[in-house]
Amino acid sequence: MEGNETGHGLVMVGMPMFNEEETVASVVIRCLPYVDEVLCVDDGSSDSCSRLAARAGAIIHYHRANRGYGAAIRSIFRIAREKNVDKLVILDSDGQHQPEDIPAVLAGLDKEDVDVVIGSRFVDNSDRSSMPMYRRLGISMINTASNLTSDLGVKDTQSGFRAFSKRALNLLAFENEGMESTLEVLDQIKEKGLNVEEVPIKVRYDVPKSSTYSAFGHGFTVLTYALISLSHKKPMLVFGLPGMGLLVSGTTIGLGMLNSVEELTDGTIALSVGPGLTGAWLSMLGLSLVFSGLVLHGARTLMRRVVLQRIRSL
Template structure:
């Protein structure tokens, strides 16, 4: 589990987790409090970062260490007490029976939920999840849950670059590309813990949503650029027709509205053309990669 200044909760979480797993590994991500010492005293193996690298940086270190240990499975959960350690066996069951490579403790499948979950956070997660699902075919309902489990196969194949919270989406994108089987398992996540996430809902949401939109623009440029392009072109056309109908107005007004209609329409056409070109280039590159390297 990643740890950053969680001295109030880390001890309890470590001891409860040890009831279900063989070993607990804590990545102390530059904490300035006693988190690392408490985790060690409670039986965890602690790996320290000299500086705070972020959630993604902590998981990179965790994955590297798990591969070196040649583990059968890895469970990742938060150290602030939000996740119920009693659900660890539920996440591990599909991994151990071979029916899944990657499981997610989900708040939004039947049986899952969030106690005292703020409405704005629920809305934000829904928006991020919907955006993410436009760029992949996994159909995950809770892309932002940090309660996850991975098989040895997933640990060996998954690779990610993000250092921040956007890792949650990058990991799913990579899982689909590597043809890993992802399954959601119901869990209840608490929001009444003494010290919640170190990330504010706004900063977390903005960072992750930005990554999702960038990913979507790379995978479906026609959707991201083409639809706004059509909208702008239609707006420009409507403005042009309005100018034509009011041609009897003064010349200044005619020129001003007419020029606005022209540049809005041209911008729309440019976006549509860019979307078509990028979609074509992506399809061509995918075809070449499959044909010459056998990678799909």
């Protein structure tokens, strides 16, 4: 199949690119049989990746400085809207993603009411064995936090292999310019009422440069965003539940201290000060967290009511 001959309309692949001269040309060449255009956003690279990608057949958009993964994705979305693209596929330029999976991802968008397709490493557990253990652990933590926030139930929230319909392209808007944009997009998908489907893909981890970003730095940034987002949307879960746990623990320690009171032979009472202070500290911290959760929950509820009233008054 040469180019897009499947009736998908105008289909474009978008790839963030930062110093990927070893792999990008090959990825571009392998993408072209399945789509109409390949767009590479050079996020301030210092090597020859733009020249090589252009020779391979890609359109190049330049950032003057390294702004981050999310900034590159924002540029891809903007250009796709300007070109009136019908379907946009995002994948990595480092060779981890297999362009041969593009037809399966696009086929997912052809299903009724599907707006976003995520190429997943976990949808059928097919790629778990090849993934390093530290990646599996980190992604599992991020998936849990993200799904508590968005309620989408996505199994691979950190997949960079995604496809978007024209409707999704026109509705999604995000602000973060770093790696946390991967989760912000999911939050937007939920808020805009878009439907998501996951399809299985294969990922290589033996590429020359599997990631421009440190895996641990990436994980810390994204997990921090997920927890902050979760605290905004479900404050009682983030603050109230741990607070109740600390309050119960502190109270238990305090009661245990009272039960261990000893009366000495001279009539004085011996108290174990250490456990008492620990119990008091845990109880105060627990109360503070519960109070914070209640205040934030109340504020969020009030804001939602105000917004709904304004919408109804229009």
